[in-house]
Amino acid sequence: MAISFDSLNFKHKMPIQIRFNDVDRYGHVNNNAYFSYYDLGKVDYFNAVMKHDIAKSTDIVPVVVNLQADFFFPVFYGDDIVVETCISHIGSKSFTLAQRAVNQDTGQVVCQCQTIMVCFSLEAKESVPMPQSFREAIENFEK
Amino acid sequence: MAISFDSLNFKHKMPIQIRFNDVDRYGHVNNNAYFSYYDLGKVDYFNAVMKHDIAKSTDIVPVVVNLQADFFFPVFYGDDIVVETCISHIGSKSFTLAQRAVNQDTGQVVCQCQTIMVCFSLEAKESVPMPQSFREAIENFEK
Amino acid sequence: MAISFDSLNFKHKMPIQIRFNDVDRYGHVNNNAYFSYYDLGKVDYFNAVMKHDIAKSTDIVPVVVNLQADFFFPVFYGDDIVVETCISHIGSKSFTLAQRAVNQDTGQVVCQCQTIMVCFSLEAKESVPMPQSFREAIENFEK
Amino acid sequence: MAISFDSLNFKHKMPIQIRFNDVDRYGHVNNNAYFSYYDLGKVDYFNAVMKHDIAKSTDIVPVVVNLQADFFFPVFYGDDIVVETCISHIGSKSFTLAQRAVNQDTGQVVCQCQTIMVCFSLEAKESVPMPQSFREAIENFEK
Numbered sequence: 411m412a413i414s415f416d417s418l419n420f421k422h423k424m425p426i427q428i429r430f431n432d433v434d435r436y437g438h439v440n441n442n443a444y445f446s447y448y449d450l451g452k453v454d455y456f457n458a459v460m461k462h463d464i465a466k467s468t469d470i471v472p473v474v475v476n477l478q479a480d481f482f483f484p485v486f487y488g489d490d491i492v493v494e495t496c497i498s499h500i501g502s503k504s505f506t507l508a509q510r511a512v513n514q515d516t517g518q519v520v521c522q523c524q525t526i527m528v529c530f531s532l533e534a535k536e537s538v539p540m541p542q543s544f545r546e547a548i549e550n551f552e553k
Numbered sequence: 554m555a556i557s558f559d560s561l562n563f564k565h566k567m568p569i570q571i572r573f574n575d576v577d578r579y580g581h582v583n584n585n586a587y588f589s590y591y592d593l594g595k596v597d598y599f600n601a602v603m604k605h606d607i608a609k610s611t612d613i614v615p616v617v618v619n620l621q622a623d624f625f626f627p628v629f630y631g632d633d634i635v636v637e638t639c640i641s642h643i644g645s646k647s648f649t650l651a652q653r654a655v656n657q658d659t660g661q662v663v664c665q666c667q668t669i670m671v672c673f674s675l676e677a678k679e680s681v682p683m684p685q686s687f688r689e690a691i692e693n694f695e696k
Numbered sequence: 697m698a699i700s701f702d703s704l705n706f707k708h709k710m711p712i713q714i715r716f717n718d719v720d721r722y723g724h725v726n727n728n729a730y731f732s733y734y735d736l737g738k739v740d741y742f743n744a745v746m747k748h749d750i751a752k753s754t755d756i757v758p759v760v761v762n763l764q765a766d767f768f769f770p771v772f773y774g775d776d777i778v779v780e781t782c783i784s785h786i787g788s789k790s791f792t793l794a795q796r797a798v799n800q801d802t803g804q805v806v807c808q809c810q811t812i813m814v815c816f817s818l819e820a821k822e823s824v825p826m827p828q829s830f831r832e833a834i835e836n837f838e839k
Numbered sequence: 840m841a842i843s844f845d846s847l848n849f850k851h852k853m854p855i856q857i858r859f860n861d862v863d864r865y866g867h868v869n870n871n872a873y874f875s876y877y878d879l880g881k882v883d884y885f886n887a888v889m890k891h892d893i894a895k896s897t898d899i900v901p902v903v904v905n906l907q908a909d910f911f912f913p914v915f916y917g918d919d920i921v922v923e924t925c926i927s928h929i930g931s932k933s934f935t936l937a938q939r940a941v942n943q944d945t946g947q948v949v950c951q952c953q954t955i956m957v958c959f960s961l962e963a964k965e966s967v968p969m970p971q972s973f974r975e976a977i978e979n980f981e982k
Contacts, residue, residue, distance in 0.1 A: 427856035430878045431726045435773075436675065440717045441617050442588040449585070449859045463917075474584050478621045487721075488892075532579065570713035573735045574869045578916075583860045592716045606774075630739075630864075631749075722961065727903050728874040735871070760870050764907045818865065 413498055413524050418508050420494035421551065422459065424451040426511070428487055439485040448509045448523050451493035455507075459551045460544050470538060472527040475504070479523040483513070490514040497548050503537045504528045505548070556641055556667050561651050563637035564694065565602065567594040569654070571630055582628040591652045591666050594636035598650075602694045603687050613681060615670040618647070622666040626656070633657040640691050646680050647671045648691070699784055699810050704794050706780035707837065708745065710737040712797070714773055725771040734795045734809050737779035741793075745837045746830050756824060758813040761790070765809040769799070776800040783834050789823045790814045791834070842927055842953050847937050849923035850980065851888065853880040855940070857916055868914040877938045877952050880922035884936075888980045889973050899967060901956040904933070908952040912942070919943040926977050932966045933957045934977070 432443035456462040456472070485491060492512050499506040510522035531538045575586035599605040599615070628634060635655050642649040653665035674681045718729035742748040742758070771777060778798050785792040796808035817824045861872035885891040885901070914920060921941050928935040939951035960967045 427879065429875050430882050431720055431728050431875060433721045434717060435719045435721060435723045436614065437721045442585060442592070442717050445585040445588060446858050446860060450856065453859050457917075471579065474624050476621070476623050478619070480619050481617050570736065572732050573739050574732060574863060574871050576864045577860060578862045578864060578866045580864045585860055589715050589717055593713065596716050722900065728871060728878070731871040731874060757865065760910050762907070762909050764905070766905050767903050 413506065413508060415508060415510060415519075415522055418496050418498055419552075420496050420508075420510070422451065422455050422495040424454050424493045424495065426450060426491045426493055428485070428489065428491065430487065433487050437486065439487070439489075441481060444479070444481075444485075444511065444521055444523075447491065447493050447511055448495075448525070451495040451509055452507060452525075455495045455497075460547045462544065469533055470529055470531055470541060472505075473530045474525055475528050476526040477523055479521065481521045483518055483520040485511070485513070485520050491520070497552055498524075500540065500545060500548060503539055505540065556649065556651055558651060558653060558662075558665055561639055561641055562695075563639050563651075563653070565594065565598050565638040567597050567636045567638065569593060569634045569636055571628070571632065571634065573630065576630050580629065582630070582632075584624060587622070587624075587628075587654065587664055587666075590634065590636050590654060591638075591668070594638040594652055595650060595668075598638045598640075603690045605687065612676050613672055613674055613684060615648070616673045617668055618671050619669040620666055622664065624664045626661050626663040628654070628656070628663050634663070640695055641667075643683065643688060643691060646682055648683065699792065699794060701794060701796060701805075701808055704782055704784055705838075706782050706794075706796070708737065708741050708781040710740050710779045710781070712736060712777045712779055714771070714775065714777065716773065719773050723772065725773070725775075727767060730765070730767075730771075730797065730807055730809075733777065733779050733797055734781075734811070737781040737795055738793060738811075741781045741783075746833045748830065755819055756815055756817055756827060758791070759816045760811055761814050762812040763809055765807065767807045769804055769806040771797070771799070771806050777806070783838055784810075786826065786831060786834060789825055791826065842935065842937060844937060844939060844948075844951055847925055847927055848981075849925050849937075849939070851880065851884050851924040853883050853922045853924065855879060855920045855922055857914070857918065857920065859916065862916050866915065868916070868918075870910060873908070873910075873914075873940065873950055873952075876920065876922050876940055877924075877954070880924040880938055881936060881954075884924045884926075889976045891973065898962055899958055899960055899970060901934070902959045903954055904957050905955040906952055908950065910950045912947050912949040914940070914942070914949050920949070926981055927953075929969065929974055929977060932968055934969065 426447045432439045434440040495509045497505050498508045504526055507525040510519050513520050528537045529540045569590045575582045577583040638652045640648050641651045650668040653662045656663050671680045672683045712733045718725045720726040781795045783791050784794045790812055793811040796805050799806050814823045815826045855876045861868045863869040921943055924938045926934050927937045933955055936954040939948050942949050957966045958969045
């Protein structure tokens, strides 16, 4: 069920500020830090495209149910990294996010990640249909 | 290529100390923290089973090339979580790690992760065949 | 205003589980990780001594207003570290926490921290007098 | 021994990219994250002013021996925060860094930190006199 990243068009781009304590004892950015980078792209996408302020919302929030990540090249402190995000599929309650991190100096895709998220009601404590406003905003942006 | 977790036998178990700043604004442990938990299991497996001290090794280290993670239930501060780890497959240069986090009070598997790692030489900067000592130690432990 | 740590009696002790990504590129535990360790001691003290479940409380919470930290020795992955905590002073709205991390193999105090916390009402959004129940629990424990 | 921040002139400024997992369950940026923010300012100062690439250096590195931090106001996800850094004192082997985080929308200093660092030789494993090149670069920048 892995999606093909080559056929995707990434319109949303988020430059990443790498932190000193992202780096582990091998001198590489630790794999775990990549997920913070993907989050930066994801949350900005939610804010900018879906007008969904994830830091303030108190009812419906997208939660991760599955992710698949590939790690191609190491990242170093000082690298100029941009996370690119698109939503490649929308279901009734879920959607699929495709993300990749690109080294701006080499052009290399250093890692990529496919994330399945479900719309979840914090109040009802269960998954709910995707709000129509989210769907329209995404379709409008990605088309 | 997702492996079946049900058929696996998890012999290695690592209790996790959850930290206050693992928790995000929803009051849940943030998804990213789970990867630190998997790391605790992984590194202890390397030390205890493979006699490979990842914190000191200067040549061959296992690096992650792919991971697939499922998130089933939220984790809260104070939950009693154990990460279970086994190596489910050994290739020539790579191996597959299966891990899951189990809530000790409910018995629920809260999340699981399959990780493909490759043996990498820090000196040669390329992947290398898995050392025979690793292979034997793993086979001996997992059989 | 630095307190004298030598005259203090530390009754509360919390063993720390060091994580692989606490370690930075020098192979040392990053200074920032120490504050997560102090938090582990602090939150457990609140839970165990003050019967204050910081992960669930919705009104009065102690917030940090000042801290002073000394770093004496590096910590390495695999070190056996215990954080010791005591409350050395109680004011009307604030209290002072003394904490230190001790390497169990060498007996060395590797770092210490003095933290001034104020009781803060999340609802009223202002500092409030320390609840009498906190005061009694602390005095009872520390005496 | 707390320095007076009011009399200082902060020439080095570093905008901070706040991450979703910097935020804790109170909806505030966790205190621990502030130290990552100070590090961003510090490391950039070392690179830009002292021409010292902390991510690559293999011998003399500045290490923290003491810090004193004040927390004045909470920080929220989405706040526009800049860390300001200056070196307020140079000794023979040590120097003092003054840093503060300023909310660009309100102009408020949300927190400040004074850090004493010592020049440490990774090879000799002991403190060493501050290199003359560091001293001159700092004096030149701060004058």
